Amino acid sequence: MTGTMKYIVVFLLLGCVLDPARFAHGAQGPDRTVDTWSSLIEQAEALHLPTGFLKEIDPDFVTVTFEDLRTYAAEYHPEDHRMILNLRLSFNKAGGALMDLERMTHHDVSLLYHELLHAYLDYIFNGPGPGKLSPQANRVLSFAREQMRCHYRFVRINPIRQRRDMTEIRFLSQEDSWEVLNETWAVFVGWQIWTKLEQRGNGVGPWTEPLIDEWSALLSGASMSGELLGYYEPDDPEERRVARKRFIAPSNGLTPEGAELLLAVVLEEPEAVVNEGGLVIKTTHDTTAEALSCD
Numbered sequence: 001m002t003g004t005m006k007y008i009v010v011f012l013l014l015g016c017v018l019d020p021a022r023f024a025h026g027a028q029g030p031d032r033t034v035d036t037w038s039s040l041i042e043q044a045e046a047l048h049l050p051t052g053f054l055k056e057i058d059p060d061f062v063t064v065t066f067e068d069l070r071t072y073a074a075e076y077h078p079e080d081h082r083m084i085l086n087l088r089l090s091f092n093k094a095g096g097a098l099m100d101l102e103r104m105t106h107h108d109v110s111l112l113y114h115e116l117l118h119a120y121l122d123y124i125f126n127g128p129g130p131g132k133l134s135p136q137a138n139r140v141l142s143f144a145r146e147q148m149r150c151h152y153r154f155v156r157i158n159p160i161r162q163r164r165d166m167t168e169i170r171f172l173s174q175e176d177s178w179e180v181l182n183e184t185w186a187v188f189v190g191w192q193i194w195t196k197l198e199q200r201g202n203g204v205g206p207w208t209e210p211l212i213d214e215w216s217a218l219l220s221g222a223s224m225s226g227e228l229l230g231y232y233e234p235d236d237p238e239e240r241r242v243a244r245k246r247f248i249a250p251s252n253g254l255t256p257e258g259a260e261l262l263l264a265v266v267l268e269e270p271e272a273v274v275n276e277g278g279l280v281i282k283t284t285h286d287t288t289a290e291a292l293s294c295d
Helices: 036-046 052-056 106-126 135-149 174-200 209-225 237-242 256-266 271-284
Strands: 007-009 063-067 074-077 082-086 154-158 168-171 246-248
Touching: 036 052, 052 106, 052 135, 052 256, 074 106, 082 106, 106 135, 106 174, 135 174, 135 256, 174 209, 174 256, 209 271, 256 271
Parallel strands: 063 082
Antiparallel strands: 007 074, 074 082, 154 168, 154 246
């Protein structure tokens, strides 16, 4: 990976900060720290949130810090594997420890998972290599590379986000393609965490047909409204002067296969939800634009 690319999440009502491989749990103090990942995983499991992809990441790989972010709620910088969270997500807003997950709003938790997905993709692409990754992580890595080769490389964008029928064709750099994939997938993961928490609250129980039907309708609405579309900050400085962000057109949005992979591997949803998610994305996919050839 090259450059100083960063991935930014816009949640105007959120803010928070985290410390990478360590965070204090409870009272503050220099001697009261525990391993970040293990504590985070423990809390997430207690809330029945997905943790398998977090266990893949070496705790020493990611550095998490808290800052008083003015414009964005969180940032991820893959060039130095650094996650920056707004102070609002820290214990007592002091920036020394991550707030307990059970005290976070649903938006806060979804924001955190958005950033954690960035960390996961950074790790499987730039960590120890495929030989030391699990079969599931290698499955994600292989599919992500294929998506970057074509679907997120030769794309249509919406120059004006509000005009979804107005598109321009772009051949993206490797860096921009990587960012589009990251943002598109992270948006979906964050959406799913938030939606599931909102839909089911803190209650725990199996997916029922009515719950899946309700969730399916919400996913369909999000897909058709453009809520799940990713973006990139142009690698070309000349284009960046014109627009800081370029949003992907619906025709190059999340694929059914991508949705199924994320639901199954990252979000650990049951087969019925995985299949329904892929079907919804497929049926709501924009078919009005002619497919772009990668050859």
